[in-house]
Amino acid sequence: MSKTFRTLDDVDVKGKRVLVRVDLNVPMDNGRVTDLTRLERIAPTITELSDKGAKVVLLAHFGRPKGRDAKDSLKPVAAVLADVIKRKVAFADDCIGAAAEQAVAALSPGDILCLENTRFHTEEEKNDSAFVAALAKLGDLWVNDAFSAAHRAHASTEGLGRVLPAYAGRTMQAELDALGKALEAPAKPVIAIVGGAKVSTKLDLLENLVAKVDALVIGGGMANTFLHAQGVNIGKSLAEKDLAPTALRILDKAEAANCAIILPVDATVAYHFQANAPSQAYGLDAIPADGMILDVGPRSIDRVNAAIDDAATLVWNGPLGAFELNPFDKGTVAAARHAAARTKAKKLVSVAGGGDTVAALNHAGVGEDFTYVSTAGGAFLEWMEGKPLPGVEVLRTK
Known part of the structure; x- marks a missing residue:
């Protein structure tokens, strides 16, 4: 089944800026993450890319904010993710523009950076082409590891796959393999x-x-x-x-x-x-x-x-x-x-x-x-x- 999809086995990521769409939409209670399942699921993709010398740039949404809203910031989630994968995760206060560009430019191979909530921009859910281009500027290729958001045609979940070389991450690959075994064949x-x-x-x-x-x-x-x-x-x-x-x-x-x-x-x-x-x-x-x-x-x-x-x-x-x-x-x-x-x-x-x-x-x-x-x-x-x-x-x- 996975042969019909491009995976991380099909690409050399060394030194490349890899935009990885992940699911960081975890349950929170008073600023505390109450369930780590989703973070544990994406860990293998992130650590594999880092170990192979990629500059790993994480894209994700959180909640349903209407514009910028501090309570929907991914900053506390990035800190918990760092604990889960036992590596440093840098954070940028935006997902496009100068703040994001400078943070990406500062990465060395193997480094991991989490960008701020993509839904702080209304263009994300509209799959707006100018917004897609602003995101694409930050990476050389795109890895989708968020099956849970795959039914939405948003900029970071679908649009990037039209403008950058696109690959399934390990979580996505496991999901597609399992689903293929269950209903397709x-x-x-x-x-x-x-x-x-x-x-x-x-x-x-x-x-x-x-x-x-x-x-x-x-x-x-x-x-x-x-x-x-x-x-x-x-x-x-x-x-x-x-x-x-x-x-x-x-x-x-x-x-x-x-x-x-x-x-x-x-x-x-x-x-x-x-x-x-x-x-x-x-x-x-x-x-x-x-x-x-x-x-x-x-x-x-x-x-x-x-x-x-x-x-x-x-x-x-x-x-x-x-x-x-x-x-x-x-x-x-x-x-x-x-x-x-x-x-x-x-x-x-x-x-x-x-x-x-x-x-x-x-x-x-x-x-x-x-x-x-x-x-x-x-x-x-x-x-x-x-x-x-x-x-x-x-x-x-x-």
């Missing part, structure tokens, strides 16, 4: 698990998946909409009842494509949406009128695990129940641990992505055991929906 049979609250946010995803996978497990609040569409009384459960015709259309599409749809066969029901609310498992024909489905039931868990046993490839996006509330995390945790065990036994290629999904797998203690876990939210979803990602397309070998 997967070992069959392929199963997808799609959960989360709303069908409406995942319509494109479901429509693309039924045409590509052999079995599709639908869980979370989404499953309630499908059950309601099939005439199941779901009590007070969260559901988008107006989407019943859409749900039925997706079921028809799946049947035509020979994709087995796996919906819950029983449910864990409570009367209050809160942690440790008294709950009980019910068959679908007996959901109490004033009850709420908050997780799949024990028979459904067995059914999902059996489907995982039948699969060679698993793609997962979204939890099976209200996993953030104990004990309604049972279904998600059981399936996650089962998939992790199959992966460790070399019986399954497992790829998962999206914010809730990463949190759920970490909660189950198996985030490290899947073949690949993508930290990208929107980009992972658009890729699963079969949409081309601008920041990836621009890296393809012409």
Whole structure:
């Protein structure tokens, strides 16, 4: 798969000024970075370029500032990144213009410089050609290592790839390899698990998946909409009842494509949406009128695990129940641990992505055991929906 993309194996970076688009959009609390995952992911690309004698210039956005805003400065993030990679990271107060140009000119081979938030300039998100040119002036080549921003055609995520020689960084390369294994040329049979609250946010995803996978497990609040569409009384459960015709259309599409749809066969029901609310498992024909489905039931868990046993490839996006509330995390945790065990036994290629999904797998203690876990939210979803990602397309070998 990566053969269709230019990578760091295709270029000599010694002495070159390398603009590297990274994801530094980390969670912060009172000026403290609360999760280092994204910084740890980009470390290999940065240190490899530095070791090969490149002048490494990091480009990234932070938050959604409207113009310059001190609270969205990348300066504190650059300091934490220096700790993570155990190297000095210089900082420039702007990403274009005199401040940036002087900082880049001062670099020796192997040095690392982080430029200020690209979104301090409105031209970044407009992919403005003059802004692209001002950034391009600072580098000899461009490396994109931010898959999580690859669904946006911004100046630093796509525009630079049109004016400078463009390469995938190691994180991007790993992501593209993993995604290729999962949906583009997967070992069959392929199963997808799609959960989360709303069908409406995942319509494109479901429509693309039924045409590509052999079995599709639908869980979370989404499953309630499908059950309601099939005439199941779901009590007070969260559901988008107006989407019943859409749900039925997706079921028809799946049947035509020979994709087995796996919906819950029983449910864990409570009367209050809160942690440790008294709950009980019910068959679908007996959901109490004033009850709420908050997780799949024990028979459904067995059914999902059996489907995982039948699969060679698993793609997962979204939890099976209200996993953030104990004990309604049972279904998600059981399936996650089962998939992790199959992966460790070399019986399954497992790829998962999206914010809730990463949190759920970490909660189950198996985030490290899947073949690949993508930290990208929107980009992972658009890729699963079969949409081309601008920041990836621009890296393809012409």
